[in-house]
Amino acid sequence: MMVNNKKPLFGKTLEELKEIVQKLNLPSFTAKQLADWLYKKDVVDFEAMTNLSKEARQKLSDELVTGLSAPEKVQASTDGTKKYLYRSFAGKFVEAAYIPDDDRHTLCVSTQVGCKMGCLFCMTAKQGFQGQLSAGEILNQIRSLPERHLLTNIVYMGMGEPFDNLDETMKSLDILTADYGFAMSPKRITVSTIGIIPGMKTFLEQSQCHLAVSLHSPFEEDRKKLMPIQTVYPLKEVLDTIRNFDFSRQRRVSFEYIMFKGLNDTPRHVKELAKVLNGIRCRINLLRFHPIPGTPLESSGDETIAWFREALKEKGIMTTLRQSRGQDIDAACGLLSTKELLKK
Amino acid sequence: MELFETQVISHKILGISGHLLRVPLLHEFNPGQVMGLGLKGLYPPRIYSIAGSDFKTWIEFLFDVRPEGFLSPKLAELKAGDVIQITKPFGAFLGSREPAWWIAGGTGIAPFKAMLDAGLIGNKTLVHGVRDPSNFYFYEAFEEALGSEYVRCCSGEKAEGCFNGRVTNYLEQLPELPSDIHYYLCGSAEMVVDTRDVLIARGVLFNNIVAEIYF
Numbered sequence: 001m002m003v004n005n006k007k008p009l010f011g012k013t014l015e016e017l018k019e020i021v022q023k024l025n026l027p028s029f030t031a032k033q034l035a036d037w038l039y040k041k042d043v044v045d046f047e048a049m050t051n052l053s054k055e056a057r058q059k060l061s062d063e064l065v066t067g068l069s070a071p072e073k074v075q076a077s078t079d080g081t082k083k084y085l086y087r088s089f090a091g092k093f094v095e096a097a098y099i100p101d102d103d104r105h106t107l108c109v110s111t112q113v114g115c116k117m118g119c120l121f122c123m124t125a126k127q128g129f130q131g132q133l134s135a136g137e138i139l140n141q142i143r144s145l146p147e148r149h150l151l152t153n154i155v156y157m158g159m160g161e162p163f164d165n166l167d168e169t170m171k172s173l174d175i176l177t178a179d180y181g182f183a184m185s186p187k188r189i190t191v192s193t194i195g196i197i198p199g200m201k202t203f204l205e206q207s208q209c210h211l212a213v214s215l216h217s218p219f220e221e222d223r224k225k226l227m228p229i230q231t232v233y234p235l236k237e238v239l240d241t242i243r244n245f246d247f248s249r250q251r252r253v254s255f256e257y258i259m260f261k262g263l264n265d266t267p268r269h270v271k272e273l274a275k276v277l278n279g280i281r282c283r284i285n286l287l288r289f290h291p292i293p294g295t296p297l298e299s300s301g302d303e304t305i306a307w308f309r310e311a312l313k314e315k316g317i318m319t320t321l322r323q324s325r326g327q328d329i330d331a332a333c334g335l336l337s338t339k340e341l342l343k344k
Numbered sequence: 345m346e347l348f349e350t351q352v353i354s355h356k357i358l359g360i361s362g363h364l365l366r367v368p369l370l371h372e373f374n375p376g377q378v379m380g381l382g383l384k385g386l387y388p389p390r391i392y393s394i395a396g397s398d399f400k401t402w403i404e405f406l407f408d409v410r411p412e413g414f415l416s417p418k419l420a421e422l423k424a425g426d427v428i429q430i431t432k433p434f435g436a437f438l439g440s441r442e443p444a445w446w447i448a449g450g451t452g453i454a455p456f457k458a459m460l461d462a463g464l465i466g467n468k469t470l471v472h473g474v475r476d477p478s479n480f481y482f483y484e485a486f487e488e489a490l491g492s493e494y495v496r497c498c499s500g501e502k503a504e505g506c507f508n509g510r511v512t513n514y515l516e517q518l519p520e521l522p523s524d525i526h527y528y529l530c531g532s533a534e535m536v537v538d539t540r541d542v543l544i545a546r547g548v549l550f551n552n553i554v555a556e557i558y559f
Contacts, residue, residue, distance in 0.1 A: 116533040116559040120540070120550060128534030129559075164559055198345060198388050224436065228536065228555040231437040232378060232391065294541055296550045 008067020008089060009060070010038050010143070011136020013171060014180045024059045034060075035180040039143070044068045067136045070144050071096075081326030084145065085338070088113060088137050092130050093338040094159050096141040097331040106153040109141045110336070111169050112160025117194055118228045119214070121258060123292045123330070124159045127339035133160070135171035142182070154184070156191040157212070159336045163199025173207050186210075187250055194229045195238035204245050212285070213238060215255040217264045218272035226260075235276070243279050254283040258334070259300035265308050274315040283318040290324065290332045345380050345389060347429040352422050353402055359478035361408040362451065363420050364395065365428070369403050373433035375458040376556075380431035381405060383418055389431060390415045393530070393556070395454035396461045396482075406454040406481060437556040442526065443467035447511060447539055449531025450474055452558065456530070457482050460489055469493045473511035473535070477503035511535065512542045521546050529555040 012020065017031035030052060037049045046052070046061045071084035072093075082098045094110040113130040115122070141158075142148060154176065156162045162169040169191065175181035176189060186208035193200055194214045204211065215235070217223040224230040247253055255277070259265050273284070286309055289299035300308070305321060312319040324332050353366040365381075373379075373394055382389030395406035409416045422428060439459035446456045446468055453472055459465070460482075470490055474480055477498050486494045496506040497514045507514045515521065527543055529536045536555045544550055 114533075116557060118533050118537050118540070118555060118557045125533070125537050126541070128532070128537065161559075220436070222551075224554060225551045228557045231554070231556050232435050234436055294545060296544050 006063065006065045008134070008136050009034065009064045010067035011134055011139055011172070011175065012038075013174055014178070020064070024056075024063065026056050026059065030056055032180065038066070039175065039181045040183075068140055068144055071146075074146075075329040075331070077326040077329045077331060079325055079328075081329065081331050082147075083326060083329050083331035083336075084141070085341075086137075086141055086144070088131065088133060090131060093341045094133065094137075094141070095331070095336045095338060096145070096158055097326055097336070098145060098147055099325050099331075100147075100150070101325075104152050105147065105150040106155055107142060107145060107151055108155050108158045109138055110158035110160055111138055111156060111162045111165045111172075113338070115160050116164060117161050119194065120226050121216075121260070121289060121292070121295065121297055122334045123337040124334075126292065127337050127342065130342065132165045132168060135168045135175060138168060138172040139175060139182075142176075152188060154189045155212075156189075157333070159338070161194055161196065162191050163193045163196040163203065166199040166202060169199075170202065170206060173209055177208070190252075190254070192256065194227055195233050195235065196229070197233045197237060197241055200238070200241060204241075208251060210252040210254070211242070212254045212256055213242070215257050215273075215284070216260075218269060218276045222264065239276060239280065242282075247281055252283065253280065254285055256287060256333075257284050258287045258289050259305050259308065260289055261298040261300045261304070263297065265300040265304050267311065270308065270311040270315060273312065274317060277317060283320060284312055286319060286321045287333055288324050290327055290335050292335065345431045347380070347382055347389065347431060349384075349427055349429055352424055352426045352428055354424050355422055358406070358481050360476055362479060362481050363407050363409065363416075364481075365405045365407075365419065365422065366402050367405070367428060367430060369397060369399070369401055370430065371432045373397070373403070373458075374438050375462040375464060376435070376438040376455040377433040377458075378435040378437075378455075378556075379403075379405075379433050381415070381419065382429040382431075383415070384427065384429060386415065386418065389429060391559075393437075393452075393454035394433065394458045396457045399462070406451050406457070408451055408479075435556075437528070437530070437554065439464040439528075441466060443522075444469075444526045444528055445522070446470045447515075447527060447529045447531075448472045449511060449535035449539075450479065451481070452529075452531030452535070452556075453481050454530070455556065456528075457485070460485060465489045469495070471495045471497060471511055471514060473497040473499065473514075473531075475500040477501065477506060480506075510538075512538050515539065515542045515546065518546075521548055523547055523549070523552075525552065527553045529553065531558065533557050533559070 073085040097108040190210040192212040380389030
């Protein structure tokens with residue numbers, strides 16, 4: 001079990017690395033060298049950081065660990081999706097889903113162990129909340145992925161609510177997009193939220209990454225039954241926040257909309273969606289519902305989904321249907337869970 | 345969130361781990377709503393349910409201290425006269441005069457206390473679950489208002505007059521649950537999700553369940 005008293009270095013910003021090397025009385029340029037090794041190369045321990053002096057490597061390994069850990073388990077779907085199990089620094093487990101699709105290779109990462117948000121349709125909600133992931137633990141899901149060199153897109157849509165772990169989420173995004181870090185384009189990264197407004201505002205102001213919002217019903221009373229967050233941050237205020245933000249310059253906002261039979265898939269819902277999204281240049285991603293144990297919800301049928309998509313398009317709303325991927329290994333949207341591992 | 349500075353009127357310890365902070369009422373609110381609480385220099389504020397009021401001069405907040413927490417250890421050190429920052433009230437977990445079951449875990453009793461103070465107690469059943477019997481916050485007030493419709497569940501030691509077990513255990517052993525009323529749940533994510541699952545399994549329609557989760 002990877003529980004270690006030494007603190008991990010992976011997931012530190014360049015500024016933090018500078019502070020660390022200063023405390024260790026190492027030359028200041030060591031910070032940039034460390035960032036290169038951590039975020040641009042493939043080494044996993046200090047000994048392999050060959051342009052650092054022997055003394056520097058010794059001091060680093062005396063005080064710290066890299067904090068990198070390979071996935072402990074992988075499950076492969078017949079459709080090519082893979083679900084990876086990672087152990088956090090505190091010995092807890094999270095999952096990440098790798099989704100290859102022609103020349104697009106997406107990794108869906110987790111930001112928390114479990115989740116506090118309690119959405120009725122989500123398997124992660126059923127395991128409760130076991131802890132926050134650090135920026136390093138979020139980024140380790142990317143850095144230690146066997147297919148990391150193929151990745152084209154990162155989506156923060158795995159276990160947990162990113163804006164309930166705002167500081168570490170923002171730090172991970174900084175490192176992902178910084179020149180000293182992974183140097184990824186923010187246009188290749190999407191962060192999904194259920195609508196925690198203060199965190200969303202910070203994200204919109206301080207990051208250039210795309211935003212996705214879980215919508216699922218345009219009617220506030222219905223949404224409240226699906227998503228308890230609605231009682232604290234109502235949809236209207238979420239949408240007003242987005243409406244007041246400048247989404248030009250290639251930045252994108254999209255809305256996730258799981259299709260529930262008889263609940264949110266009627267002409268009334270199309271009409272209301274068009275009304276509440278008026279003035280927001282956006283896209284709606286429709287998703288089939290993947291049933292979870294004990295759920296009272298059912299997915300809309302394919303015909304209804306196709307009709308709903310066309311009806312939204314006729315209203316001038318760009319609408320896509322996201323393919324279900326990895327359903328046979330419980331890697332599809334809303335199915336990630338490490339609850340069973342809590343018992344061990 | 346816009347923050348307003350005010351001063352703590354009083355700070356009481358309830359049970360073994362509860363804290364009740366009373367501050368001046370600066371803005372009107374609806375029972376069940378929440379407010380952001382903060383301390384200068386510590387941003388962002390954290391959200392707490394309003395746990396009672398005289399609806400004229402003061403409101404109260406109930407919390408327990410999470411040692412690893414961001415704000416609660418500092419709130420626990422406040423005393424009368426100390427400065428605290430508050431937001432305007434917000435949120436839509438609102439009480440009504442309709443018949444309902446209120447189900448709370450730990451400090452999740454807070455919004456129901458505000459509803460009680462507002463007189464929205466008629467036709468209600470309250471089920472409150474805690475681990476330690478000293479944490480049945482506002483016990484006397486609920487006992488007086490609800491009598492036999494107030495059920496205490498203690499998952500720790502056996503306590504007189506209490507169901508020994510979790511709220512979910514209590515609900516599971518009831519012969520039947522009313523199906524034509526609303527159920528309001530408030531507490532931790534785990535408590536709310538588990539309770540919701542039990543209610544649904546016992547035949548309650550999910551759209552009769554309204555939940556507020558502390559996060």
